Amino acid sequence: MTLLVCTAVIVTRLRNLFATVMLTGIYSFLGAGWMLLLDAPDVAFTEASVGAGISTVLMLATLALTTHREKRSEKKQWLALLLVVLTGAALVYGTLDMPHYGDPNAPIHTHVAPRYIEESPEEVGVPNIVTAVLASYRGYDTLGETTVIFTAGIAVLLLLRRRRESRRRGAEDPR
Numbered sequence: 001m002t003l004l005v006c007t008a009v010i011v012t013r014l015r016n017l018f019a020t021v022m023l024t025g026i027y028s029f030l031g032a033g034w035m036l037l038l039d040a041p042d043v044a045f046t047e048a049s050v051g052a053g054i055s056t057v058l059m060l061a062t063l064a065l066t067t068h069r070e071k072r073s074e075k076k077q078w079l080a081l082l083l084v085v086l087t088g089a090a091l092v093y094g095t096l097d098m099p100h101y102g103d104p105n106a107p108i109h110t111h112v113a114p115r116y117i118e119e120s121p122e123e124v125g126v127p128n129i130v131t132a133v134l135a136s137y138r139g140y141d142t143l144g145e146t147t148v149i150f151t152a153g154i155a156v157l158l159l160l161r162r163r164r165e166s167r168r169r170g171a172e173d174p175r
Contacts, residue, residue, distance in 0.1 A: 004030050015070045017063055025056035038101070042130075058156070 007027045014020045028051030035044040099106035116129055116137070124132040134142060 001034065004034065015072070016068065017066075017070055018060075018068050020070075021056060021059040021063060024059070025052045028052035028055065 004027065007023055007030060011020055011023045011027065014023070028047055032044040032048035032052060035041075035047060103109075116133060120129055120132040120136075121127055124136045126132040126135065
């Protein structure tokens with residue numbers, strides 16, 4: 001957790017965008033390791049592949065199209081800082097009533113998990129409980145995540161296409 005915090009602080013202080021991209025990849029990789037320690041290998045795998053993998057590659061590709069240095073802002077953005085602090089405080093406040101990690105009396109262990117273990121083979125017809133939960137009970141959630149990723153990919157392709165077309169028009173225009 002200390003490495004995550006240190007990496008996040010360093011990322012906010014850097015002006016070299018290449019170093020920032022590399023450190024955000026490291027941050028995602030550290031986050032994946034932390035999630036693995038919390039016994040969430042599926043989330044860790046997703047974070048490692050998407051956060052540290054494809055996101056880093058896409059940001060490096062973006063840097064190839066832009067500059068490598070951040071332009072300094074002339075004004076201080078106190079409103080943005082206030083908004084970030086308030087959002088962080090709200091998120092921390094929302095976690096105060098959560099059960100402790102590994103608490104056997106947590107609602108997930110007393111209500112949801114026993115139902116999935118006992119009833120999912122008959123309800124879904126899939127012997128693997130994890131597959132049954134992801135494909136059936138969380139099917140709409142998975143479909144939503146897929147839709148978001150697909151939409152983001154289409155948006156990136158449209159933006160790159162628009163930039164390429166504007167370069168062609170600039171090369172054809174003799175003015």
